[in-house]
Amino acid sequence: MKLGRITLNGNYLAKNGKRFIPIGAHWVPAKAALQWTKDWDPEDIKKDFIKMKDLGFNVVRFDLFWAWFEPHPGCYNPQACAQLDYLIELAHMYEIYLHPTFFIGGEVGEAFWDVPWRQGRHPHEDPEMLRLQTNHVSYFTKKYRGETAILAWDLTDEPPFWIVWGKTTDAMAVNWTRLLSWAIRRQDPDSLLCVGTSMEDLDHGPFRPDTVAEEADFLSSHPYPIYTLDRFADPLLSERSSYCGSFQAALSRGAGRPLMIHEYGASSAQYDPERIGLYDRVLMYSGLANGVMGFMPWCFTDASPETCKRLPYLRAPHETQFGITAWDRKDRPAGREVRNFAKVLAALDLESVEPKKGDAALIVPFEWAKVHGDLGALGLNESNSIPYTSVQDVHRTPESDYEENLWLTGSLLSAYILAKRAGMQVDMPREQNDWMSYPVVVLPSPLTATDRNLTHLHTDFWERAESYVKNGGVLYASFCADAAIPEMEKLFGARLADHEPVESVKITFLRDFGGLKKGQTLAYKIAEKPEHWPVTVCLEGGTVIAEDEKGRPALILNRLGKGMTLMCTYPIESYLAQTPAAFENPENVEISHLIYEALAKEAGITLSARSSCPSVEIGVLGSGKRGYLIAVNRSFNEKNATLDIGFGIKNLSVVGSASEQGTLTHKDGKWSLSIKGWDGIVLEWNT
Missing domain, CATH: 3.20.20.80 (Glycosidases)
Structure with a gap:
């Protein structure tokens, strides 16, 4: 043949x-x-x-x-x-x-x-x-x-x-x-x-x-x-x-x-x-x-x-x-x-099936994506008669590039996993491309930083971010000692005051927030590097959701126009990145992602598809009348997960699984899935 x-x-x-x-x-x-x-x-x-x-x-x-x-x-x-x-x-x-x-x-x-x-x-x-x-x-x-x-x-x-x-x-x-x-x-x-x-x-x-x-x-x-x-x-x-x-x-x-x-x-x-x-x-x-x-x-x-x-x-x-x-x-x-x-x-019929657009955008900086040395789209024009030379470009070394990229990608990886555990479909659009159509935008530190070009967003990003939130967008950002955002009060309901070296932090919630309860705590060990130090802030209308052990704001919620922002004064994604086996630690892994989940709930965002078990990922292929859900259990234990599907479906059936032992049930209008440890199951849906 x-x-x-x-x-x-x-x-x-x-x-x-x-x-x-x-x-x-x-x-x-x-x-x-x-x-x-x-x-x-x-x-x-x-x-x-x-x-x-x-x-x-x-x-x-x-x-x-x-x-x-x-x-x-x-x-x-x-x-x-x-x-x-x-x-x-x-x-x-x-x-x-x-x-x-x-x-x-x-x-x-x-x-x-x-x-x-x-x-x-x-x-x-x-x-x-x-x-x-x-x-x-x-x-x-x-x-x-x-x-x-x-x-x-x-x-x-x-x-x-x-x-x-x-x-x-x-x-x-x-x-x-x-x-x-x-x-x-x-x-x-x-x-x-x-x-x-x-x-x-x-x-x-x-x-x-x-x-x-x-x-x-x-x-x-x-x-x-x-x-x-x-x-x-x-x-x-x-x-x-x-x-x-x-x-x-x-x-x-x-x-x-x-x-x-x-x-x-x-x-x-x-x-x-x-x-x-x-x-x-x-x-x-x-x-x-x-x-x-x-x-x-x-x-x-x-x-x-x-x-x-x-x-x-x-x-x-x-x-x-x-x-x-x-x-x-x-x-x-x-x-x-x-x-x-x-x-x-x-067994899959992929006709007219595409990966579903993400619920959340995890932004990749323009400076990371662009070809090194290219100054296009950076505001220079033919009227600049005096040559512009980037000192960072001239003095960059493989060692400095490695450290900057490690800082950025480690934090992005942590944010990606937290968003996934919160039930979000996650895309990683570039800063210069379309990200304003996503319901949620996630900006872990060092995207909010200033010193090293490779790691952070451009100054003009924040003007677009303000427009995005006013029109109904939901934006999360974490900060470290290197942070700098001009005129951030309107967007975040707070402004930067200073930074402070710390070795550890215990964050306590002051009120119920999504699935987080008043009095719940998060604890992190902090490396002795400025990129891990928290910022201190002056409130400018934002609402403190959680504080550290010294009573300083740790999470600040701010409503602007039709949308809202959540500011974290501690770069928690970087803490997870530098902690060995961070996601195997039940003290933090079962709570950290709830910050992302709570923000989506507070904003009333309907996620594409999620499970009741954070360790069971749900992916979505297709839109319109048919497609597939893929469930993946990232734990050693069998999980019984309720599926929360954010778009109307009439039928859901099992196409196949790795272990051939998973079961799907439908009762009282809810779909539930039993999935073995470290297993994967493909489900077909139609409307």
């Missing part, structure tokens, strides 16, 4: 016009491993495809090693092309699309797979290297133009190339992406392409979503909380770690393109295989709930015992057992989860 042509249809891919969600893995064979082109074994590869079919794959991602396919500049290896032809033959035979990634560069552990004629040149900067790379992608897209087995071309895996990590600028990333994408589209304008980035979004790398979105048809992320412990100081199987995939999806999708998760998982040499399976399960169901368009874990199989005796596996023990299958093709728990998830995905 010949595979149908792939097109992009809204948030999802379509084959022969019918939407579907790609599910597969990154393929590296067990025995030949990364030398599969040299140790060519067509029968063994065919057995891998048979196993992929058994697992429910409809796509497989793999590497096109530059030195093998182009051993000399401009000289293409006919043997390599014949091998790719064979993979295309298998793709049609087993109905598994191919998602090849060019050049590859870095893959497995410390390995960088170079070309012998690079001669130390920077592949993202050197003009000759750029010419050769554009010629390379042009050659293959011309040769395989119209080949329906190819899902999309991936410009490369995990750029920037590992050999020049830390030496690649935003400008290099933009130019490289433009040149290669233009070369592809000149040869095959109908082909789809992406840039297979890893954690460039979370780490604010040069290939972050906003620098490549203009050229890519869809974006990529590789959520690995185990490799970003500076923001995920938690067990693998924990609430914060399990949100890594959907948080990156929201952060990337805010750049205006759909997102596919190209890699995820963990090594059975480091973690219990059953825990890995549960982690992967929750990541997939939560990703589906948050609009992810495809899933490909790393990787298809473990390395064989002989493979473990040579580089790069010899130096990277963790890489030896990342497979969703063992090296003898037996299922690992992660493989079982892929098979079950593939069955659920196959």
Whole structure:
């Protein structure tokens, strides 16, 4: 059977016009491993495809090693092309699309797979290297133009190339992406392409979503909380770690393109295989709930015992057992989860279904998103005859960028989880784009700060924020010692007075507020950094909802026009970000999100869909007459959750679940769901 042509249809891919969600893995064979082109074994590869079919794959991602396919500049290896032809033959035979990634560069552990004629040149900067790379992608897209087995071309895996990590600028990333994408589209304008980035979004790398979105048809992320412990100081199987995939999806999708998760998982040499399976399960169901368009874990199989005796596996023990299958093709728990998830995905009818717009907007600063050095949209014009030079731009270092981004993304992650626990659908629009149509806007510190450009909103944002609130918007903001907002009295009902170093805080509610009761308390430990110090304020008409142990305002509610604001004088999201296992602590995790929830209740906002259990996430796909709810339980215990659906539905039914043990009931006009620990369930609704 010949595979149908792939097109992009809204948030999802379509084959022969019918939407579907790609599910597969990154393929590296067990025995030949990364030398599969040299140790060519067509029968063994065919057995891998048979196993992929058994697992429910409809796509497989793999590497096109530059030195093998182009051993000399401009000289293409006919043997390599014949091998790719064979993979295309298998793709049609087993109905598994191919998602090849060019050049590859870095893959497995410390390995960088170079070309012998690079001669130390920077592949993202050197003009000759750029010419050769554009010629390379042009050659293959011309040769395989119209080949329906190819899902999309991936410009490369995990750029920037590992050999020049830390030496690649935003400008290099933009130019490289433009040149290669233009070369592809000149040869095959109908082909789809992406840039297979890893954690460039979370780490604010040069290939972050906003620098490549203009050229890519869809974006990529590789959520690995185990490799970003500076923001995920938690067990693998924990609430914060399990949100890594959907948080990156929201952060990337805010750049205006759909997102596919190209890699995820963990090594059975480091973690219990059953825990890995549960982690992967929750990541997939939560990703589906948050609009992810495809899933490909790393990787298809473990390395064989002989493979473990040579580089790069010899130096990277963790890489030896990342497979969703063992090296003898037996299922690992992660493989079982892929098979079950593939069955659920196959049962979905995605016609006219799109991810539902968020209830809350978590704003990403313009300065974070924009290309470094670009001063457009910053108020300068041709009448400025005296050159403007940013001292911060001149003196920025990788270390300063890291610290600023860590501060920002850690706080955004905390706010994202709190909003999710409060039952909100969360989007992450950019500061310069449309955010005023969202019912709730969430601005955790340092968005309200002033010192470091990367971390905060522009001065003119607050004028728009005032208009937003007057017209019925609901805005939450937290503050730290670095805060600065001009003429904030009208918006927040208070003005800044000073700041004060503290080591801890106990916040006590002075009145009932949403689900919070008078006398309830929140307690946080505070790091000895100015970005964690609270602000002190002078009231200017706002109502104090809660105070600290010294009687100073901690939460201030202010009504303005048709809307309202809630000001938190303590940067609680930053406190959670710097606290290991913060969301595993019942003292805070069961209360902190209630601040967000209470604000929505106080404002009378109807949320799209939420559960009565904060640890059970509810995602919404679709609008109008039909769609899906996806429930994800982020706890070890079975939960019995009442579903509060904010739009009228007539019918709700179970499509499928990971454990196949969840139950749905309808009584007295209310829907209730029983869901096992670390489980996911897909429900179909219609009106």
